[in-house]
Amino acid sequence: MIDLSHLRADFPILHQQVNGQPLVYFDNAASSQKPRAVIDSLVHYYEHDNANVHRGLHTLSNRATDAFESAREKLARFIGAATPEEVIFTRGTTESINLVANIWASEFLKPGDIILYTGMEHHSNLVPWQLAAKRSGASVQHIPVLEDGTLDLENINALLTEQVKLFTCVHVSNSLGTINPVKELCAKARALGITTLIDGAQAVGHMPVNVQDIGCDFYVFSGHKMCAPTGIGGLYGRAEVLAKMPPWHGGGEMIDLVTLETSTYKAAPARFEAGTPDIAGVIGLGAAIDYLETIGIDRIHEHGAALTSYAMQRLTELPGIRILGPATGDRGSLTAFHLASAHPHDLVEFANTHGLALRGGHHCTQPLMKRFQIPGSSRASFYFYNTTAEIDRMMEILHRAVTFFS
Template sequence: MASTSVDWSALREDFPILREQAHGHPLIYFDSAATSQKPRAVIDALRNFYEHENANVHRGLHMLSSRATEAYEKARQRVADYIGAASAEEIVFTRGTTESINLVAQAWGGKFIREGDVILLTVMEHHSNLVPWQLLAERTGAQLRFLPVRDDGTLELEQLSSLLTPEVKLFAFTHISNSLGTINPVAELCEKAHAVGALTLIDAAQSAGHLPIDVRELGCDFLAFSGHKMCGPTGIGVLYGRAEILDSIPPWHGGGEMIVSVALEKSAFKKAPHRFEAGTPNIAGAIGLAAAIDYIEQIGRPAIFEHDSQLARYAAQRLTELPGTRVFGPKEERGALAGFVMDAAHPHDLTTFADQYGLAMRGGHHCNQPLMRRFGVSGTTRASFYFYNTTEEIDRMIEILHAAVRFFS
C-alpha cells in the first residue's frame, strides 16, 4: 500500500515512545495532528545542545555563545531552505503557529487594517486562525467574511468571486483542515487574492511536516507552522513573511535583542527577523526543529505524503464498516487524518474507551467549533496519522471500535 522505497516499519524503531505500553496494550498513537512523536535524532540534538553548546545567542563573545549562535542561525537557514524562502531573513522563530498568526494580526494588522477593511477567512479555520482576526476586527472596525464549506468538506470556491472584493486586505486560510483532512488549493487561493490586491496567510500547521512546500511557488505572503507537529520540539514555531512585508511591520514585543540602540526617550529597532524576536529565544527548540527537518528530508516529503494520505483513505474506508458511523471530509485526496462520529457513543466516551486498549485518539471540537456547528455536531473522534503508523494499527483500531459499539449498546 505504501511507497516501496521506504521501510516504514524500520522507521518506527527511531521513535522510543512507540515501544511504550498503555494500560497493558501496545501503544497505538493516532494523535499526531495534535502533536507528533519525536525521533531519536531530535532527542539527541537537544541533548547535544544542552551538554555541549548551551549558552545565550548573538551578544556573547565567548566560545559557547558563538557555537550556540551559529547553531541557532543555521537552524533558521535550514527552515528557509525547507520551505523555499528566498532568504533566512524571511524566517521568524515563534512559539508556534498560534503565536505566528497573532504576530501578523497584531503587528501587521495593527498598522495596516482600518475601519471598513475586510479580512477573509474560511469556515474550516482552527481557532488560532480565527480568534486573532476577531480581536483585530473588534479593535479596528474591520469586517470578517467567510468562505463556506460544502458537505463533502471542500471549500465553496465558486463563492470567491463575490467575497474577494477590493475591500479585502488579507485572505487567511488553512492548507490542510485539522478536522476534515481537506487539502485546500492554496496556490489558487493566493493567486485569486492577489488579483484584488489582498495579502495571503497560510496556516500550514497540518501540512509542513507532511508534504512539500515552496512559499515562492505558492505565492503566499505569510505562512505559519509549528515544530511539534513535524517531529520537532514543543515551543518552537515559524512565521514566514516576504522580506519587504516584514520590514514594513513594527515590532510586536519589546526587549533585548530586537534593538539597535536604546535611549530613555525612544529606541531604534533591528530589521526582520530579529526585530520580532525580543528576549532570549528558544535556542534548543530551533536546533531541534532543524534536526527534525533533516530527519524528514532523509525520508522525503513526497513519500511521506503518499504514505500518510493512503493511511487516511484506508482508515476512512474501514470506518464506514462500523454501524452508525459518519466520516467527515473528502473521500479521495485527504490529509493524514479521519474525523468521525458514531451513534454508539459521544467522542469523549469513545476515546476514553479506546485508551483502555492502548489506542490514543482525540475527541472533541478540535478548536473548530464553527466548523462543528456547520456539520451539526458538537465534536468528532479524530484518528490522525504520521509516517510511523501502519495499516495493521488501523485494523486494530477498527477491532477496538467494534468492541466499543458492543459495549455502549
C-alpha cells in the same frame, strides 16, 4: 504502500504499553512524537554548546549562534522561503498568527476593511482576527464549507473583493483533512492587492510546502507537529511585507540603538525576536528537518495518504458512521468521524483503555462542528511511523466499542 515501519525504532516513546496494551498513537495532528535524533540534539546542545545567541564573543556563544542560525537556513530551505531572513521563530502557529493579527493589522487594517477567512479554520485562525477586527473597526467574513468538506468557491468573486485587506485560509484542515487550493486562492487575492496568510500547522512536515510557489505573504506552522519539540514554530513573511511592519515585543536583540528617550530597530527577523529565544527548541527543529529530509517529504506524504485512504475504507465497516471531509482525492493524513452509537468522548475513553490514543471533541473547530450539526467527532491522525497493522488494531477496538455502546 511504502514500508516505513523500520523508522519506529527511532521513536523511543512508541515502544510502551498503555493501560496494559501496546500503544497505538493516532493523535499526531495534535502533536507528533520525537525521534531519538531530535531528543539527542537537545541533550547535545545543553551538554556542550549552551550559551546565549548573538551576544557573546566566546566559543560557546558562537557555537550556539551557529547552530541556531543554521536551523533558520534549513527551515527557510525546507519551506521554500527566498532567504533565511524571511523566517521568524515563534512559539508556534498560534503565536505566529497573533503576531500578524497584532502587528501587521495595527499598521494596515482600517475601519470598514474586511478580513476574509474560511469556515474550516482552527480557533487559532479565527479568534486573533476577531480581536483584530474589534480593535481596528474592520469586519470578518467567511467562505462557507460544502457538505463534502471542501470550500464553497462558487461565490468567491463576491467574497474576495477589494474591500478585503487580509485573506487567510488553512492549508490542511485539522478536522476534515481537506487540502485547500491555497495557491489558486493566493493568486486571486494577490491580483486584488490582498495580503494573505496560510495556516500550515497540519501541512509542514507532512507534505511538500513551498511558500514562494503558493505565493502567500505569510505562512505559519508549529514544530511539534513535525517531530520537533513543543514551544517552537515559525512565521514566514515575504521580505517586502515584513519590512513594512513595526516591531512586536520590545527588548534585547531587536534593537539597533537605544537611548533613554528612544530606540531604533533591526530589520527582520531580529525585529520580531526580542529576548532570549528558545535556542534548544530551534536546534531541535533543525534536527527534525534533517531527520524528515532523510526520509523524504514526498515519501512521508505518500505514506500518510495511503494510511488515511486505508483507514477511511475500513472505517466504513462501522454501522452508523459518518466520516467528515472529502471522500476521495488528496487529503491530509487524518480522518475524523462520528458514530451514531457512541459519543466521541465515550469512544475515545474506550479506545484509551485499550492503548489507542485518538482525539475526541470539537478539535478547536466549533463553527465546523456546528456546520455539520454534530457535537464533536473522533479523529485518527497519522504520521509516517504509523502502520496499517495499527489501523487494523484500531478497527478491532472500534468494533468492540460499537458493540459495547449500542
